[in-house]
Amino acid sequence: MSTNMALLTIKMAACWALLYPTIVLFQSPGQPGRLVIKSTPEQGAAITINGQAMKLPTNATFVMPPGKYSVTAKNPNGNVNCPSQDFPVSAGQQTTATCSGTHWE
Amino acid sequence: MTNAMKRAAAFRLVFYLGATLFILIVWQYQKHMTGNWIEPLIPSLSNEQGRELDALLEMNRLITTLGTGLLAAIGFLMVNVRQAKRGTEALWAACGSAICVGLSLFFGYVVYLGIISMLQNQYFDLDVGPILWARQAHFYSFLLGVVLFGDFAFHNLYVEEAHEHKHGTADH
Numbered sequence: 001m002s003t004n005m006a007l008l009t010i011k012m013a014a015c016w017a018l019l020y021p022t023i024v025l026f027q028s029p030g031q032p033g034r035l036v037i038k039s040t041p042e043q044g045a046a047i048t049i050n051g052q053a054m055k056l057p058t059n060a061t062f063v064m065p066p067g068k069y070s071v072t073a074k075n076p077n078g079n080v081n082c083p084s085q086d087f088p089v090s091a092g093q094q095t096t097a098t099c100s101g102t103h104w105e
Numbered sequence: 106m107t108n109a110m111k112r113a114a115a116f117r118l119v120f121y122l123g124a125t126l127f128i129l130i131v132w133q134y135q136k137h138m139t140g141n142w143i144e145p146l147i148p149s150l151s152n153e154q155g156r157e158l159d160a161l162l163e164m165n166r167l168i169t170t171l172g173t174g175l176l177a178a179i180g181f182l183m184v185n186v187r188q189a190k191r192g193t194e195a196l197w198a199a200c201g202s203a204i205c206v207g208l209s210l211f212f213g214y215v216v217y218l219g220i221i222s223m224l225q226n227q228y229f230d231l232d233v234g235p236i237l238w239a240r241q242a243h244f245y246s247f248l249l250g251v252v253l254f255g256d257f258a259f260h261n262l263y264v265e266e267a268h269e270h271k272h273g274t275a276d277h
Contacts, residue, residue, distance in 0.1 A: 007114060014121035018128050029222045029235035034146065049143050061146040063228040069143075 033089035036061045037071060039082075039099040045075040058099065066091045073099040131208065142235075144228035154229050158220070161231055161240070168247050169213045172206045175247075175254055179203050182261060195260035198253045205250030212243035 039045040039058035047054040049062065049069050056062075058073055058080070066089055073082045082099035089095050098105040150158065179199050186196070219236035223229065231237070 003114060007117060010118060010121060014125045017125045029219055031222075032226050032228075050141075052143065054143070054145070056145045062143050063146055063226050064143045065141060067141075 030065065031091040032063050033066050033091055034061055034063055034094040035069060035071070035087060035089050036094060036096040037073060037099070038096065039073050039075070039080045041101070042075060042077070042079050045073040045080040045099065048072045061094075064089055071097055071104075127204075131211070142230070142233045144230050144233060146227050147229055148227065150229060157231060158229075161216075162220070165213055165216050165240075165243065168243060169210060172209045172213070172247050172250070175206050175250060176203060179206070179254060179257070182258060186261060195257045198257040198260065202250045202253035202257060205246045205253060209243055209247035209250060212239050212246060215239040216243055 035049075037047050037058055037060055043058050045058045047056070047058060047060065049064075049071050051070070054060065054062065057075075068086045068088050070084045070086050071082075072084045073080055075081075079101065080099055081102050082104050083102075085097070085104045087095050087097050179202055183196075183199055216236060216239045219239055223233070223236065231240075
């Protein structure tokens with residue numbers, strides 16, 4: 001009888017352990033955040049995020065997992081030339097980075 | 106409690122502990138495979154993107170259907186093995202195949218969740234981390250399931266019959 005009870009307890013614990021991740025975290029990917037990158041006085045500056053060149057120039061919006069991202073924006077004229085700066089992106093939130101000439105706002 | 110009952114209880118215990126461990130491993134794998142990705146925001150899908158998405162969903166459905174059929178075939182052959190009271194030497198292959206196909210069905214579901222998340226968050230890239238790894242896991246776990254099923258079916262259809270035939274001839 002005690003063995004049966006022990007087995008039942010183990011079964012219930014195992015079932016809970018199996019269901020726990022599904023119930024608590026679900027299986028879908030975590031919610032990403034958005035990073036809007038703008039530039040003044042000119043648009044069309046090339047963007048790099050974490051050293052990776054983006055296909056779209058300013059002004060553009062990117063979707064990414066939450067975290068810190070290092071952003072640069074440059075155009076060939078030199079009107080826009082913002083050095084690398086970290087911007088935090090939170091899940092479900094939108095962060096805006098504006099490159100005004102040579103500094104970020 | 107007889108020895109047989111103790112063995113059955115121990116087997117159940119090992120089964121549930123193993124299943125729990127297995128699920129935890131899959132869960133951790135899933136958590137660490139999403140990786141880093143950065144995608145531009147798009148207001149709506151272009152025609153080409155729509156077709157690409159349709160093709161992926163079609164492929165996903167096909168693998169899921171084949172996987173379900175394979176599970177049924179495994180069950181059918183296992184019942185046959187039990188009824189014919191044949192040896193269970195290749196039973197591990199059947200169990201491995203069932204686990205792989207089960208995993209494949211699960212990863213197919215994860216692909217759908219990844220696509221829903223992608224559309225909700227307004228970006229499009231079917232090769233992005235959360236979708237790519239699930240797509241690959243969906244296909245390759247199915248493929249492994251097919252290979253193991255092939256081993257199980259070959260063993261039952263040819264090897265066991267050959268054994269029986271040999272023993273039958275020796276008896277006569």
